[in-house]
Amino acid sequence: MRALYVLTIVLLTVFVFAPAHGEQWFKGGLHLHSLWSDGDAAPEVVTAWYKERGWHFICYTDHNILLEGDTYKPIMDDADLTPARVEAIREQFGDDWVQEEEHLGRQRMRLKTYEELKAHFEEPGRFLVMHGEEITTLSGNPHVNAINVLERTGGLPKDGMTERIELYMKAVTAQAEKHQRLMFSMLNHPNFANGVTIEEALPVKALRFFEVFNGHPSVNNWGHEEKGYPSTDRFWDVLLTLRLQEEPSYMLYGLATDDAHNYFNMGKGANPGRGWVMVLAGQLAPEALLTSIMKGDFYASTGVLLDNIRRDESGMSFTIMAEPGVTYTTQFFGTRRGFDTTSTAVLDADGNPKERASRIYSDEIGALLSETTGHEPSYTFEGDELYVRAKITSDKPHPNPFKKGDVEMAWVQPATAP
Ligand SMILES: [Zn+2]
Ligand SMILES: [Zn+2]
Numbered sequence: 001m002r003a004l005y006v007l008t009i010v011l012l013t014v015f016v017f018a019p020a021h022g023e024q025w026f027k028g029g030l031h032l033h034s035l036w037s038d039g040d041a042a043p044e045v046v047t048a049w050y051k052e053r054g055w056h057f058i059c060y061t062d063h064n065i066l067l068e069g070d071t072y073k074p075i076m077d078d079a080d081l082t083p084a085r086v087e088a089i090r091e092q093f094g095d096d097w098v099q100e101e102e103h104l105g106r107q108r109m110r111l112k113t114y115e116e117l118k119a120h121f122e123e124p125g126r127f128l129v130m131h132g133e134e135i136t137t138l139s140g141n142p143h144v145n146a147i148n149v150l151e152r153t154g155g156l157p158k159d160g161m162t163e164r165i166e167l168y169m170k171a172v173t174a175q176a177e178k179h180q181r182l183m184f185s186m187l188n189h190p191n192f193a194n195g196v197t198i199e200e201a202l203p204v205k206a207l208r209f210f211e212v213f214n215g216h217p218s219v220n221n222w223g224h225e226e227k228g229y230p231s232t233d234r235f236w237d238v239l240l241t242l243r244l245q246e247e248p249s250y251m252l253y254g255l256a257t258d259d260a261h262n263y264f265n266m267g268k269g270a271n272p273g274r275g276w277v278m279v280l281a282g283q284l285a286p287e288a289l290l291t292s293i294m295k296g297d298f299y300a301s302t303g304v305l306l307d308n309i310r311r312d313e314s315g316m317s318f319t320i321m322a323e324p325g326v327t328y329t330t331q332f333f334g335t336r337r338g339f340d341t342t343s344t345a346v347l348d349a350d351g352n353p354k355e356r357a358s359r360i361y362s363d364e365i366g367a368l369l370s371e372t373t374g375h376e377p378s379y380t381f382e383g384d385e386l387y388v389r390a391k392i393t394s395d396k397p398h399p400n401p402f403k404k405g406d407v408e409m410a411w412v413q414p415a416t417a418p
Pocket of ligand 2: 031032134259
């Protein structure tokens with residue numbers, strides 16, 4: 001009897017309390033700004049925002065700068081760092097934390113560095129901070145996020161979109177090799193400003209990640225009809241199809257991010273909390289997280305949560321962590337071999353090709369293969385698909401949408417057919 005009791009306890013411990021395969025989901029923000037560039041909050045305020053709301057990790061990605069060295073911000077009534085905000089930091093972190101001084105007749109505050117933030121906020125298994133940079137072209141796109149880096153790259157003036165993306169991404173690859181450390185780069189908000197066209201992104205061999213969702217209000221995630229920008233979902237399908245046709249291992253993963261700049265007035269500007277990644281990893285550490293991300297063992301979310309994701313050569317399946325009263329529509333997109341490869345230019349009113357528009361491709365690319373409202377969606381390859389990926393759209397309004405009318409969604413990374 002006692003043996004049975006012990007066995008029961010052991011089995012319960014193994015099957016109930018141990019996470020499957022020793023892995024768990026970690027929630028992360030991979031695109032956010034602070035006073036180190038054009039964000040409106042001090043980096044400790046930014047970090048506390050995410051940590052207090054349950055994020056497991058963040059990566060600082062200020063424009064063309066790493067959070068290192070002595071940098072000061074003036075304290076002024078009409079600037080982002082007002083006396084009241086400094087006072088709030090003092091209240092939250094203590095008198096000793098704030099390094100305020102007078103300089104040339106004005107008060108200023110020293111910004112906390114990555115190392116200082118790491119020492120203050122990190123907790124093993126609970127919260128991690130990574131160092132990154134948004135490599136930023138000085139006038140519009142491209143912007144490339146560099147994650148878990150050690151060296152600053154810095155952007156250059158706009159000239160040659162393909163060349164710039166390639167240059168920025170190669171700089172990240174080069175430092176990863178030099179330091180023997182996992183790092184990755186991603187193409188941010190392809191529909192921001194002057195846009196990045198499908199044809200410009202296509203030749204960039206180092207491109208493996210892009211933002212299918214960015215929480216900044218001016219990034220046109222769902223396309224820009226007048227300018228001829230496709231939705232980021234369409235951008236993904238066309239780019240992925242053309243790449244896979246060239247090379248079967250030429251994967252492209254989609255991320256959701258905040259691109260947070262504005263931390264004080266929710267509902268105004270680029271707020272935190274709109275989009276994130278959920279990474280399945282055995283450990284909350286940069287190596288483990290990046291290893292999973294590079295394999296596509298993560299999904300992008302703006303509110304819909306998933307579990308039990310299986311992506312393999314037979315197809316994919318997953319569980320939607322459904323909330324009561326919410327309807328979820330899962331769409332499986334993919335392209336079948338032998339698809340129509342022709343494309344046409346987007347024309348302006350005079351019949352001339354629009355300068356910054358992506359070309360229009362056949363509906364056979366990124367076709368809707370299947371659709372369901374069930375909570376255990378699955379797709380089995382029929383044999384002629386190049387890939388399948390899933391997008392889950394709920395009917396629950398996003399609590400703080402980047403654009404009016406947006407709902408909570410999630411994206412599962414593509415699985416390729418054998
Ligand atoms: Zn940007
Ligand atoms: Zn940004």
